[in-house]
Amino acid sequence: MDGPQPGGELMNRILETRVLAPEVKYFRIEAPKVARKRKAGQFVIIRVTGTGERIPLTIMDSNPDDGWISLIVQGVGKTTRTLNELETGDSVHDLAGPLGMPSEIHEYGRAVVIGGGVGTAIAYPTAVALAEAGNDVVSIIGGRSREFVLLEDEMRAVCTEVYPTTDDGSYGYHGFVTDKLAELIADGPSIDHVIAVGPVPMMQAVAEVTRPHGIDTVVSLNPIMVDGTGMCGGCRVSVGDETKFACVDGPDFDAHQVDFELLARRNRTYSAFEYYRNEEFTEEHIHVDPVGSS
Amino acid sequence: MARELTRRERLKIPRHEMPEQDAHDRSVNFEEVNLGLTAEQAVAEAERCLLCANPTCIDGCPVGIDIREFVRLVADEQFGDAADVIKRDNFLPAVCGRVCPQEDQCEGACVLVKKYKPVAIGHLERFVADYERERAGSTSVKTITKTGKRVAVVGSGPAGLACAADLIQAGHDVTVFEALHELGGVLVYGIPEFRLPKEIVKAEVDQLADLGVRFEMNAVIGMIDTIDELLAEEGYDAVFIGVGAGLPRFLGVPGENLVGVYSANEFLTRINLMRSYAPDAETPLLDLYRKTVAVFGGGNTAMDAVRTARRLGADPATIFYRRSDAEMPARAEEVHHARAEGIGFETLVSPIELLGNEDGWLTGARFQRMELGEPDDSGRRRPQPIPGDEFEVPIDVAVVAIGNEPNPLIHRTAPDLEQTAWGTIVADPETGRTAKKAVFAGGDIVTGGATVILAMGAGRRAAASIKEYLDTGVW
Ligand SMILES: Cc1cc2nc3c(=O)[nH]c(=O)nc-3n(C[C@H](O)[C@H](O)[C@H](O)COP(=O)(O)OP(=O)(O)OC[C@H]3O[C@@H](n4cnc5c(N)ncnc54)[C@H](O)[C@@H]3O)c2cc1C
Ligand code: SF4
Ligand code: FES
Numbered sequence A: 001m002d003g004p005q006p007g008g009e010l011m012n013r014i015l016e017t018r019v020l021a022p023e024v025k026y027f028r029i030e031a032p033k034v035a036r037k038r039k040a041g042q043f044v045i046i047r048v049t050g051t052g053e054r055i056p057l058t059i060m061d062s063n064p065d066d067g068w069i070s071l072i073v074q075g076v077g078k079t080t081r082t083l084n085e086l087e088t089g090d091s092v093h094d095l096a097g098p099l100g101m102p103s104e105i106h107e108y109g110r111a112v113v114i115g116g117g118v119g120t121a122i123a124y125p126t127a128v129a130l131a132e133a134g135n136d137v138v139s140i141i142g143g144r145s146r147e148f149v150l151l152e153d154e155m156r157a158v159c160t161e162v163y164p165t166t167d168d169g170s171y172g173y174h175g176f177v178t179d180k181l182a183e184l185i186a187d188g189p190s191i192d193h194v195i196a197v198g199p200v201p202m203m204q205a206v207a208e209v210t211r212p213h214g215i216d217t218v219v220s221l222n223p224i225m226v227d228g229t230g231m232c233g234g235c236r237v238s239v240g241d242e243t244k245f246a247c248v249d250g251p252d253f254d255a256h257q258v259d260f261e262l263l264a265r266r267n268r269t270y271s272a273f274e275y276y277r278n279e280e281f282t283e284e285h286i287h288v289d290p291v292g293s294s
Numbered sequence B: 001m002a003r004e005l006t007r008r009e010r011l012k013i014p015r016h017e018m019p020e021q022d023a024h025d026r027s028v029n030f031e032e033v034n035l036g037l038t039a040e041q042a043v044a045e046a047e048r049c050l051l052c053a054n055p056t057c058i059d060g061c062p063v064g065i066d067i068r069e070f071v072r073l074v075a076d077e078q079f080g081d082a083a084d085v086i087k088r089d090n091f092l093p094a095v096c097g098r099v100c101p102q103e104d105q106c107e108g109a110c111v112l113v114k115k116y117k118p119v120a121i122g123h124l125e126r127f128v129a130d131y132e133r134e135r136a137g138s139t140s141v142k143t144i145t146k147t148g149k150r151v152a153v154v155g156s157g158p159a160g161l162a163c164a165a166d167l168i169q170a171g172h173d174v175t176v177f178e179a180l181h182e183l184g185g186v187l188v189y190g191i192p193e194f195r196l197p198k199e200i201v202k203a204e205v206d207q208l209a210d211l212g213v214r215f216e217m218n219a220v221i222g223m224i225d226t227i228d229e230l231l232a233e234e235g236y237d238a239v240f241i242g243v244g245a246g247l248p249r250f251l252g253v254p255g256e257n258l259v260g261v262y263s264a265n266e267f268l269t270r271i272n273l274m275r276s277y278a279p280d281a282e283t284p285l286l287d288l289y290r291k292t293v294a295v296f297g298g299g300n301t302a303m304d305a306v307r308t309a310r311r312l313g314a315d316p317a318t319i320f321y322r323r324s325d326a327e328m329p330a331r332a333e334e335v336h337h338a339r340a341e342g343i344g345f346e347t348l349v350s351p352i353e354l355l356g357n358e359d360g361w362l363t364g365a366r367f368q369r370m371e372l373g374e375p376d377d378s379g380r381r382r383p384q385p386i387p388g389d390e391f392e393v394p395i396d397v398a399v400v401a402i403g404n405e406p407n408p409l410i411h412r413t414a415p416d417l418e419q420t421a422w423g424t425i426v427a428d429p430e431t432g433r434t435a436k437k438a439v440f441a442g443g444d445i446v447t448g449g450a451t452v453i454l455a456m457g458a459g460r461r462a463a464a465s466i467k468e469y470l471d472t473g474v475w
Helices: A032-037 A078-083 A119-132 A152-158 A177-187 A200-213 A260-267 A271-286 B007-012 B039-046 B056-060 B067-075 B079-089 B093-099 B121-134 B158-169 B198-210 B227-232 B264-273 B300-311 B332-340 B409-413 B452-472
Strands: A014-021 A024-030 A043-047 A055-058 A061-063 A068-074 A094-099 A110-116 A136-143 A161-166 A193-197 A217-220 A236-239 A242-245 A252-254 B150-154 B173-177 B214-216 B238-241 B261-263 B293-296 B317-321 B344-347 B349-356 B362-375 B381-394 B397-400 B439-441
Touching: A032 A061, A032 A068, A032 A094, A043 A068, A055 A068, A055 A119, A061 A119, A068 A078, A068 A119, A110 A119, A110 A177, A110 A200, A119 A136, A119 A152, A119 A193, A119 A217, A136 A152, A136 A177, A152 A161, A161 A177, A177 A200, A193 A200, A200 A217, A200 A260, A236 A252, A236 A260, B039 B067, B039 B121, B056 B067, B067 B079, B067 B121, B079 B093, B079 B121, B093 B121, B093 B198, B093 B452, B150 B158, B150 B227, B158 B173, B158 B198, B158 B238, B158 B452, B227 B238, B227 B409, B238 B452, B261 B264, B264 B300, B264 B397, B293 B300, B300 B317, B300 B332, B300 B397, B317 B349, B349 B381, B362 B397, B439 B452
Parallel strands: A110 A136, A110 A193, A136 A161, A193 A217, B150 B173, B150 B238, B173 B214, B238 B439, B261 B397, B293 B317, B293 B397, B317 B344
Antiparallel strands: A014 A024, A024 A068, A043 A055, A043 A094, A061 A068, A217 A252, A236 A242, B349 B362, B362 B381
16 A cells, blocks of 8 residues: 555455356455445446556445445456456455445336346346335346447346347347337336446437437446545536536436537547557556566 | 754845756756755755744744744754644645645745745645654654544545545545556646656655555546445445545647647646656647747646646747736746746747648647736736737647636546535535535546645635534534
8 A cells, every 4th residue: 555554454355257258247245334335336446456546436235244246347448357367265355335326216117227238237236125125126227249248147136128139130139228218118007217227328329219208317427437426526516517527426417408419529539649658558467478477 | 952042143144045946957857946955955944944933934834834933943953853844734834834825825925035035845744744744754663543433535636635634544445446557646647757756746645655545546436436335335434535636627729629729738747647747648738849849828737738748849938928027926036037048938928729731630720819908806907908918939740728628527436425516516615515415526627726725724724614513423
């Protein structure tokens, strides 16, 4: 650690890992206090190493009695790919949370939870909370192909209906989550609440599907963050023409008010940098040392 | 032994200006700009002090350091003792000697200021503090009798650190909770390395750890624990809130969310805390090399941002400020350093729109020219637009440095803490007591963005009244 640590004990130990799909990994991490305090929709900020960047990750699940939280990580940039190399017994350098406002949970009636790719992991705790609050929860969980449809069993345990969808038709419904959603809206019974989590274009598309029907729709936004405490304003998003800080005012917002174009652009701010670092990562990890040392 | 000098001899010694790194060299590195006085220079500078019977400089110091005594000890070459004298009132002298606005405080109140130049009190304070630190000085660790009382300090900026220092020495158990992964608040994430090396802040923090202060990083109070939980569940007997002025303010003009527009907090945090300037940095920053960088604002934060941009290759790097030079709140030294480093200054201008391309990247700004009208509440002449006088400037990266608003995290979970209309916490300026029992507050979260020494002073006054509260149990 960079400063004095209480007792110097190893913190944030990884208790279990599981590969769920290519570059998608499940982590169970020791974090007793976060496990007790966190609510659905909240996230943690993690630094993998002592020089690492701070990245937000939504808490998928927790167990207050055993003192752990779980996270699902998609290896997209250098930081997430480095994280995905860690195994049981390793630990992450820093973990701060829970952060963000919890998802608003009410008894809406029939609620549809939509997850795209790892978005399903972020949507999952909200599905659980909605079910616990007495909602009839339906989920649509999409992926490019079969291997990217995540947490189907977990979703089945809390939802009355689960619709896996794949873009290539290799599993479940052949089409986008929005196609399935449009079908559900057309077929009834009526839908009272929708929450969508996934890539920006997917969330935007969901908003456009529900807008004409006036269905209350919430999205969980994923802007670039630094501190996660409201201090930097890097995570700002535009919602109903007002600037909001996703880390303290969100990450959940009214889908019909969000400026998705802006979010998508701001998320591309460092794409050149990320590209370069990803190359670096790949070189470091794929090249075989010709001398074969260690 | 000190030389016996007459008043006239003392007045003849010219003030020792701070040796600086060459302006051109330093504009491309992050090394400290000010190099510090040598021992000989420090002694000669201290000999300029008239040792007044009524030392007005002390009145100018927000924490009332016995300046005459420490300066006398420097003249006498008793640097360790001088450090002890300063540390009675200021436990961050290496920091304050570097960042205090001495021209408005101690030096501004020095009797020499009218006809001569004031004693370089700040330079001497810094010299003494560095001397002590480098020689692993006179840390007189006395055995402290524990009281068994526990205090939670929220925030590790100067207010929190000062409060913790006094409470641990009074025998209380102290835990400092810090939201970020490093300790020091603005001293580590805001003020750049070239003005305040991080190693100095770390040395001060380490001293506190040695005295037994516990530090918990990555602990965002209001989220992981509320103030009530700290008191009721975690068993703290009192809480000090020193969370600073957190949320950056934006201009409120169109285009502010374009890619390429940073708040000063984000810009400086990426660089200072996350070290995005290092070649192996993990945290990205937009490339500034030969880019046109504009910084909006005229305070210390704006100067730090623009000088930092310059060091990362920005050319031109320009300050855009809506009043005139005379109203600029930044320290004179910072403005002077900035100019020497080739920073441009555009005053009496106010951005009215940020312009972007079709991909949402910043390309420039439209400005309104201003003139000065009547003085406003702050006593500074209020800028007002000159109708029709607008112009556009191409800009690649912009940094907004127009101040902060209080962070809502604490207040959200402690609504019984009284707040002002601006969101700052209401606390008694003398005691730091808030409207909530056993809860004290001080620093920027109470005053709004101020200075390191004022935050420290507030932390110390709160520590004194926390001690009193814990001894007597009377709220
Ligand atoms: C760029 C810049 C340059 C400056 N230059 C100067 C200068 O030259 N001279 C000068 O005198 N002053 C200067 N200042 C002002 C000075 O730094 C501040 O007035 C001073 O740091 C305030 O101290 P503080 O302890 O109140 O708060 P801060 O230093 O802001 O520290 C507050 C700490 O609390 C933490 N925190 C916030 N919320 C929580 C929470 N919920 N739970 C736990 N921790 C939390 C923050 O992360 C932070 O570490 C400058 C400020 C800036 C931004
Ligand atoms: S603390 Fe600041 S005001 Fe006080 S003597 Fe030192 S430099 Fe001057
Ligand atoms: S991440 Fe910095 S304010 Fe939200």
